[in-house]
Amino acid sequence: xxxxxxxxxxxxxxxxxxxxxxxxxxxxxxxxxxxxxxxxxxxxxxxxxxxxxxxxxxxxxxxxxxxxxxxxxxxxxxxxxxxxxxxxxxxxxxxxxxxxxxxxxxxxxxxxxxxxxxxxxxxxxxxxxxxxxxxxxxxxxxxxxxxxxxxxxxxxxxxxxxxxxxxxxxxxxxxxxxxxxxxxxxxxxxxxxxxxxxxxxxxxxxxxxxxxxxxxxxxxxxxxxxxxxxxxxxxxxxxxxxxxxxxxxxxxxxxxxxxxxxxxxxxxxxxxxxxxxxxxxxxxxxxxxxxxxxxxxxxxxxxxxxxxxxxxxxxxxxxxxxxxxxxxxxxxxxxxxx
Amino acid sequence: xxxxxxxxxxxxxxxxxxxxxxxxxxxxxxxxxxxxxxxxxxxxxxxxxxxxxxxxxxxxxxxxxxxxxxxxxxxxxxxxxxxxxxxxxxxxxxxxxxxxxxxxxxxxxxxxxxxxxxxxxxxxxxxxxxxxxxxxxxxxxxxxxxxxxxxxxxxxxxxxxxxxxxxxxxxxxxxxxxxxxxxxxxxxxxxxxxxxxxxxxxxxxxxxxxxxxxxxxxxxxxxxxxxxxxxxxxxxxxxxxxxxxxxxxxxxxxxxxxxxxxxxxxxxxxxxxxxxxxxxxxxxxxxxxxxxxxxxxxxxxxxxxxxxxxxxxxxxxxxxxxxxxxxxxxxxxxxxxx
DNA sequence: ATTTATTTTGCACACGTGTGCAATGTTCTT
DNA sequence: AAGAACATTGCACACGTGTGCAAAATAAAT
Numbered sequence: 001x002x003x004x005x006x007x008x009x010x011x012x013x014x015x016x017x018x019x020x021x022x023x024x025x026x027x028x029x030x031x032x033x034x035x036x037x038x039x040x041x042x043x044x045x046x047x048x049x050x051x052x053x054x055x056x057x058x059x060x061x062x063x064x065x066x067x068x069x070x071x072x073x074x075x076x077x078x079x080x081x082x083x084x085x086x087x088x089x090x091x092x093x094x095x096x097x098x099x100x101x102x103x104x105x106x107x108x109x110x111x112x113x114x115x116x117x118x119x120x121x122x123x124x125x126x127x128x129x130x131x132x133x134x135x136x137x138x139x140x141x142x143x144x145x146x147x148x149x150x151x152x153x154x155x156x157x158x159x160x161x162x163x164x165x166x167x168x169x170x171x172x173x174x175x176x177x178x179x180x181x182x183x184x185x186x187x188x189x190x191x192x193x194x195x196x197x198x199x200x201x202x203x204x205x206x207x208x209x210x211x212x213x214x215x216x217x218x219x220x221x222x223x224x225x226x227x228x229x230x231x232x233x234x235x236x237x238x239x240x241x242x243x244x245x246x247x248x249x250x251x252x253x254x255x256x257x258x259x260x261x262x263x264x265x266x267x268x269x270x271x272x273x274x275x276x277x278x279x280x281x282x283x284x285x286x287x288x289x290x291x292x293x294x295x296x297x298x299x300x301x302x303x304x305x306x307x308x309x310x311x312x313x314x315x316x317x318x319x320x321x322x323x324x325x326x327x328x329x330x331x332x333x334x335x336x337x338x
Numbered sequence: 339x340x341x342x343x344x345x346x347x348x349x350x351x352x353x354x355x356x357x358x359x360x361x362x363x364x365x366x367x368x369x370x371x372x373x374x375x376x377x378x379x380x381x382x383x384x385x386x387x388x389x390x391x392x393x394x395x396x397x398x399x400x401x402x403x404x405x406x407x408x409x410x411x412x413x414x415x416x417x418x419x420x421x422x423x424x425x426x427x428x429x430x431x432x433x434x435x436x437x438x439x440x441x442x443x444x445x446x447x448x449x450x451x452x453x454x455x456x457x458x459x460x461x462x463x464x465x466x467x468x469x470x471x472x473x474x475x476x477x478x479x480x481x482x483x484x485x486x487x488x489x490x491x492x493x494x495x496x497x498x499x500x501x502x503x504x505x506x507x508x509x510x511x512x513x514x515x516x517x518x519x520x521x522x523x524x525x526x527x528x529x530x531x532x533x534x535x536x537x538x539x540x541x542x543x544x545x546x547x548x549x550x551x552x553x554x555x556x557x558x559x560x561x562x563x564x565x566x567x568x569x570x571x572x573x574x575x576x577x578x579x580x581x582x583x584x585x586x587x588x589x590x591x592x593x594x595x596x597x598x599x600x601x602x603x604x605x606x607x608x609x610x611x612x613x614x615x616x617x618x619x620x621x622x623x624x625x626x627x628x629x630x631x632x633x634x635x636x637x638x639x640x641x642x643x644x645x646x647x648x649x650x651x652x653x654x655x656x657x658x659x660x661x662x663x664x665x666x667x668x669x670x671x672x673x674x675x676x
Numbered sequence: 677a678t679t680t681a682t683t684t685t686g687c688a689c690a691c692g693t694g695t696g697c698a699a700t701g702t703t704c705t706t
Numbered sequence: 707a708a709g710a711a712c713a714t715t716g717c718a719c720a721c722g723t724g725t726g727c728a729a730a731a732t733a734a735a736t
Contacts, residue, residue: 006401006482007459009722020686025724032725035684050477052456056394056403057722060691063344065394070438075426081419088413088440097454100408100438102426116435118390121345139388144344225623258624285563286596287625347692358716363694370695373714395692398721 008049017045028053059121068096068308069117071110072128073103074223078251078280079295080128083150086301087126094309096123103130105192111136118143124308127152129194148304151196160318162303166196166277167203169293169324173246173275174207176291176326180333182244182273186216188231188256189248190223197223197248200277204246216242223248228255236264236272243272244332250276250283253290257331269333279327289330296322346387355383366391393435397459406434406646407455409448410466411441412561416589416618417633418466421488424639425464432647434461441468443530449474456481462646465490467532486642489534498656500641504534504615505541507631507662511584511613512545514629514664518671520582520611524554526569526594527586528561535561535586538615542584554580561586566593574602574610581610582670588614588621591628595669607671617665627668634660 014021019038026032027042034042045051059065068091074080088098099120101113110130117125118139124146131152132140137159140147147159177185187204189197201217208215218234221227228247232255235242247253253276260266260274268274276283276292283290303320352359357376364370365380372380383389397403406429412418426436437458439451448468455463456477462484469490470478475497478485485497515523525542527535539555546553556572559565566585570593573580585591591614598604598612606612614621614630621628641658 007456008481011722021723022686022688022725023684025722026685029724033684038684050480052453052477052481054398054459054722055457056398056459057691058724060392060394060398060693060722061724063691067437076416076419076423078414078416081414081422084419084438085414085440088438092440097458098438099405100422100426100436102423102430115390118345119393120435121392121394139390142388143346143390225619229624254623254625262624281563282620285592286567286600287592349692359693360695360716360718361714363692364715367694371714376714392692395721396694398692398723399694401721 007054008051009054010051012049013042013045013051016049017041065121065123066096067099067120067122069099069101069113069120069122069125070128071101071103071113071117071125071130073105073109073130075100075102075128077224078282079249079278079297082280083128083295083297083300086297087304090301090305094305096305096309105130107131107133114140114145118145124148126150126304131195146308148308150300150304151194153195158317160304160307160320162300162320162322164196164295165321165323166199167206169277169326170200170203170246171207172326173293174204176275176332177244177246177273178211180244180269180273182333184216184240184242184244185213186218186235186242186245187248188218188228188235188245188252190221190227190252191219192223194223200246200248216240223251225251225255225258228252228257229259230255232256232259233263236260236266245272245274247274247276250278250280250290250292252276253292253331254282254288257288257290269331273332275332277324283327284329291329291331292327293324294327295324345392346389347392348389350387351380351383351389354387355379403459403461404434405437405458405460407437407439407451407458407460407463408466409439409441409451409455409463409468411443411447411468413438413440413466415562416620417587417616417635420618421466421633421635421638424635425642428639428643432643434643434647443468445469445471452478452483456483462486464488464642469533484646486646488638488642489532491533496655498642498645498658500638500658500660502534502633503659503661504537505544507615507664508538508541508584509545510664511631512542512549514613514670515582515584515611516549518582518607518611520671522554522578522580522582523551524556524573524580524583525586526556526566526573526583526590528559528565528590529557530561532561538584538586554578561589563589563593566590566595567597568593570594570597571601574598574604583610583612585612585614588616588618588628588630590614591630591669592620592626595626595628607669611670613670615662621665622667629667629669630665631662632665633662 010021010024014024023038024042026034027039091098103109103113107130110132114136126148128150141158149161189201218231220230253274260272266272276290279292279294283292299322348359348362352362361376362380364372365377429436441447441451445468448470452474464486466488479496487499556569558568585594591612598610604610614628617630617632621630637660
């Protein structure tokens, strides 16, 4: 028994169709020269045999693998999973395929992920979280792997970054609180130290400082609902109980709201105003109706994918700025859905 | 200028280390015979050049690509995204890499996804939703692509399926309602017609029929929170208002609960008991405290990945049954967290 | 009916890797 | 010290594909 072949190749199709293997290759290569007759013979044979072009071999020879790596942590989180969906959908739309690499929060694991991307000769890597080390960034450059950094600090060569106006949004959050008549401001965030979280935090503080206001700030745990609960319990027990809390993330905001309602019997927005960030699906649920800033998910995805689809090589470092518009709901006093 | 090479190859490393290319290959192939001396020379050269083994070429020659395709729709949904995370994490742990293929709900798009998986010579495809056509299933078989079907109807050759005891769980939901003293039972589901949803529905009806009880059933829209809202509004307006609603999904349950509370001013569980399915993160949030059935996500993932990692070829059709244990919280009358 | 222009086709090479085979170098046994 | 057992190394082939090049076939022009 002649060692069952794993899959059917162009040679098999060529043999069955009675043509050369090159003819098969040309049939499946857009823009190649094949007569209508042989093409149909080839297609018939391919159909009968169940032939599918081997993209690995194709990528090997043409240097275009069609593979794009998507790298990130906490991919099961509402915002992240939406972003992941948007990115992969768009990648598929331009004929690419996404390989998904989970990381934990450490930068080291991002480095490992990028090395994996290089091994599969990905054309680009879209980094959703974590910051690759400079040496790894160079490694990517040397191996022709282009980088798309979303909400990261600073970029290196042959990569773009996509940034949000986090600080501006935070400023707007503060002024919205003031306009609603809030007096005792607080800020709740995780201690993940992500660039976007830090930017929001700093923006809020900067605006407060500019107006000579003080803000009590509480930091706790990872970025998630449970941390929000804990943050709420810490903030709402203070002698000067805040009447406005800016949460750097919607998940945290949901936790804070639940703590306020179910553990302090406070009414939102009457007793407490809350503003979040991301506009995750839960923010619009009846139980929350959270005023927040909408992540421009589709714009982020299309910016990333368009760049790596069009720019065919000599793309120099670039920064794309996007804005997160405010989404008014009912968690801020006075403004009933604006 | 000599057409800048895209990436560094084993030949480059060999030249720099002063050894043959085969030595380089052996250095990076576990279990191959290389002297400690040449190994260190090779590693040094590889380090200096930033060499990474080309897994595409390796896969081409060894027929082991290390690629596994994950195929599914609604991947941004809480349950699905958790499952996706668990699966990809485990795949990485056994040295595989996941390519992610988004589909819409149509079976046709699943077929397209599987063809894509074949083109990249994936070793296996894990199908989270949708049912591949028989002809495509054969195509996969012929091309050596093994199939893992999660919560699907029936399997073909060289594939396993992973199933849940959906019907049993639904039965248990009904008896739990009765034990809590509920009298007017209802069922809320989407009209997606997914096998798991149908199984839960049928299980609930079967048990009701066995006991001579009647159940009012409402079906609406896609599987999601908004549908839950609509379903709640339809059910709670009935002359014989239900005092117990089994929702085939937690997202639907959240919608139903919000409709009950905010649009009918009902108290849960005093006026209405609710049971869901999936145990998504939101189910344990303070605002919901939803009694539900926990998807054995880690078990599903490990079953799938272990199978395709160990079984090295002649795996015959197999079915794995897993159970979704009940997770008692506070959305059912009487049983305060059990 | 030639000549010329154009399209189609097959051959052969290249991509980057793993590995059998034979040759060479090294260690062990008696 | 000599032979045997063994580890190491390089050569060369294979994997499945795209494509330049020249030959062949076809169409167009005169």
